[in-house]
Amino acid sequence: MATTSTSRVTIYDVAQRAGVSKSLVSLVLRGSPQVSPARREAVQQAIDELGYRPSRAAATLAGQRSNTIGVVIDDFANLWFVDLLAGLREGLAGTTFHVSVADAALNSHLAESPVHGYLSARVDGLVIAGEPRTADAAGVGVSTVVVGVRRQGVAGADLVFADEAAGSAAAVEHLAALGHQRIAFLAGDSGPALERERSYREAMAARGLTLHATPRGGTDEASGHAAAATLLADEPQVSAIIAANDLMALGAWQALREAGRSVPADVSLVGYDNSPIAATGIVDLTSVDARGAEVGRLAAQALIARIDDPTRPPTTTSVQPRLVLRGTTAPPPR
Amino acid sequence: MATTSTSRVTIYDVAQRAGVSKSLVSLVLRGSPQVSPARREAVQQAIDELGYRPSRAAATLAGQRSNTIGVVIDDFANLWFVDLLAGLREGLAGTTFHVSVADAALNSHLAESPVHGYLSARVDGLVIAGEPRTADAAGVGVSTVVVGVRRQGVAGADLVFADEAAGSAAAVEHLAALGHQRIAFLAGDSGPALERERSYREAMAARGLTLHATPRGGTDEASGHAAAATLLADEPQVSAIIAANDLMALGAWQALREAGRSVPADVSLVGYDNSPIAATGIVDLTSVDARGAEVGRLAAQALIARIDDPTRPPTTTSVQPRLVLRGTTAPPPR
DNA sequence: ATAGAATGGTCGAGTTTGAAC
DNA sequence: AGTTCAAACTCGACCATTCTA
Numbered sequence: 253m254a255t256t257s258t259s260r261v262t263i264y265d266v267a268q269r270a271g272v273s274k275s276l277v278s279l280v281l282r283g284s285p286q287v288s289p290a291r292r293e294a295v296q297q298a299i300d301e302l303g304y305r306p307s308r309a310a311a312t313l314a315g316q317r318s319n320t321i322g323v324v325i326d327d328f329a330n331l332w333f334v335d336l337l338a339g340l341r342e343g344l345a346g347t348t349f350h351v352s353v354a355d356a357a358l359n360s361h362l363a364e365s366p367v368h369g370y371l372s373a374r375v376d377g378l379v380i381a382g383e384p385r386t387a388d389a390a391g392v393g394v395s396t397v398v399v400g401v402r403r404q405g406v407a408g409a410d411l412v413f414a415d416e417a418a419g420s421a422a423a424v425e426h427l428a429a430l431g432h433q434r435i436a437f438l439a440g441d442s443g444p445a446l447e448r449e450r451s452y453r454e455a456m457a458a459r460g461l462t463l464h465a466t467p468r469g470g471t472d473e474a475s476g477h478a479a480a481a482t483l484l485a486d487e488p489q490v491s492a493i494i495a496a497n498d499l500m501a502l503g504a505w506q507a508l509r510e511a512g513r514s515v516p517a518d519v520s521l522v523g524y525d526n527s528p529i530a531a532t533g534i535v536d537l538t539s540v541d542a543r544g545a546e547v548g549r550l551a552a553q554a555l556i557a558r559i560d561d562p563t564r565p566p567t568t569t570s571v572q573p574r575l576v577l578r579g580t581t582a583p584p585p586r
Numbered sequence: 587m588a589t590t591s592t593s594r595v596t597i598y599d600v601a602q603r604a605g606v607s608k609s610l611v612s613l614v615l616r617g618s619p620q621v622s623p624a625r626r627e628a629v630q631q632a633i634d635e636l637g638y639r640p641s642r643a644a645a646t647l648a649g650q651r652s653n654t655i656g657v658v659i660d661d662f663a664n665l666w667f668v669d670l671l672a673g674l675r676e677g678l679a680g681t682t683f684h685v686s687v688a689d690a691a692l693n694s695h696l697a698e699s700p701v702h703g704y705l706s707a708r709v710d711g712l713v714i715a716g717e718p719r720t721a722d723a724a725g726v727g728v729s730t731v732v733v734g735v736r737r738q739g740v741a742g743a744d745l746v747f748a749d750e751a752a753g754s755a756a757a758v759e760h761l762a763a764l765g766h767q768r769i770a771f772l773a774g775d776s777g778p779a780l781e782r783e784r785s786y787r788e789a790m791a792a793r794g795l796t797l798h799a800t801p802r803g804g805t806d807e808a809s810g811h812a813a814a815a816t817l818l819a820d821e822p823q824v825s826a827i828i829a830a831n832d833l834m835a836l837g838a839w840q841a842l843r844e845a846g847r848s849v850p851a852d853v854s855l856v857g858y859d860n861s862p863i864a865a866t867g868i869v870d871l872t873s874v875d876a877r878g879a880e881v882g883r884l885a886a887q888a889l890i891a892r893i894d895d896p897t898r899p900p901t902t903t904s905v906q907p908r909l910v911l912r913g914t915t916a917p918p919p920r
Numbered sequence: 921a922t923a924g925a926a927t928g929g930t931c932g933a934g935t936t937t938g939a940a941c
Numbered sequence: 942a943g944t945t946c947a948a949a950c951t952c953g954a955c956c957a958t959t960c961t962a
Contacts, residue, residue, distance in 0.1 A: 310643075
């Protein structure tokens, strides 16, 4: 079995052992139907006996394709991508593509950007689930789909994103239906956060309600806390808060607690992303589900189609978000 | 710039344009000091003008090394690995290794295991941060470090893990110092969970306290909820609960709330992992910090050393965990 | 079903160059 | 002027596959 062979076992070794040519081994490896069952069996046996592992590098070099799809995300700490990856995988079922994930931080010790790394790796497709670099705006030379609403586009890429407008509208509608009038929005400066804010403004205007949007800041828990604290000091009459994401909502909750306001009795709270943290029973945060899994599934579809025909015109697909009602929203206090 | 060249630009094209041999281009690419500034400059200019991207596949094939480290984790949804990756990256600073992350689920549409995928990719090193497959116990033929306490070992691999015994002991000690006697443990069936349970038992025995460990179940929120619900029904006199991880602690908290017991006034609660979710102000869960970043840093060190000298005897390194005190522990009710 | 060219790099050995002895 | 030597550069075999014929 695990013979400590001096050199690696190659396709030649397998071919020799099975008594066939190396080309035939290659065919078996890639599951070609043009191989007789007897030969296939013999080759497979030789592979097992020798413990042969095909070299992906050689296959990529010779085949001009890596059979790999690269996924670039902003940050592993951002929980949103967990769903996205799950959907991506689902959409890739039935294909033989490998999936490789990189975040900008992970390889920050190298000068190179993740996108360039994947380009060097000759990926067959690229999923950019974060803000694209300006340098990549002109196109990256490989089938690409950009996920999420981004400030920066990538030429020739397909687009898949959640319809943030519908999400904010649903949140506003839910709160308005409960009787809230003074509904605030905790704004952030990422692409999706901007879009969520924009549509919050629209939804409020459509109802003739007064806007209460905070200045744009970061999108983490501390930013949510700070923004909410300022908001509560300036406009204590606010009875509901929509945050640009769940983490900010948690920060806001903390600020509310510190201000002696209870959720949802005094103030209703709606997050955005429906992240795992919102779903825990102890947090139980009403949140807009951005449908990451569905976005991932559609992104996979778009990518497969583009790899199949790189000349097809870029498409734009949006997914309807869903408001997940939990325990942080209630009618305003009388 | 972006000339839509028919075929890819290769090292030959760059060499020709710069008026040097392809070997010299290769030397520039890898930052060799044996190149005159003038030539280096010329080559770099040619690279920029042509938009050349080296082929990693070719480099790996020719160089017999991929300059890549593969990281295998159980599941992206497990937040623990976020810290681990951060530490890994830190430990890899100054090297030119690329880092690639795969979880078992992500490529589940392929028959192949992540480890085998990385073997085919000819990674220079492997970090296994999950339960190794039995098939890999005999060794995988590449420098490997296993992270965390696992039931299954990998021959020849270095080991880096948090000292779970010290973690459980710290939790028990903290609770005992607050005056708790009836301290329960929510057990799970993963490698680390078993170890945490084992040392909980030891720490309790050392203090002459009666054990209250639940039967081992899953390690997710629902499992924590179920285990705690049963525990509260069977042994309502318990005044403190240590969970095998944070998610289980959240589930337990929910069960406590449903039973009308408040945290920490009626029952104290300690989680394990110090995950981001525990750190949020709204949850504020006392938790044992498994020091993922430190583990990652040490894993990187061990791996670098092993890649440097594959014959060195396997090492075992443990990291002292730290109990992070937050708002879910207090003296028992009188 | 197979031989042989092609893929795009790396690597070690060898060649050139120019200055120092 | 001839020899020596290191630094700078080039040559060509080789890596393990796929693809064409």
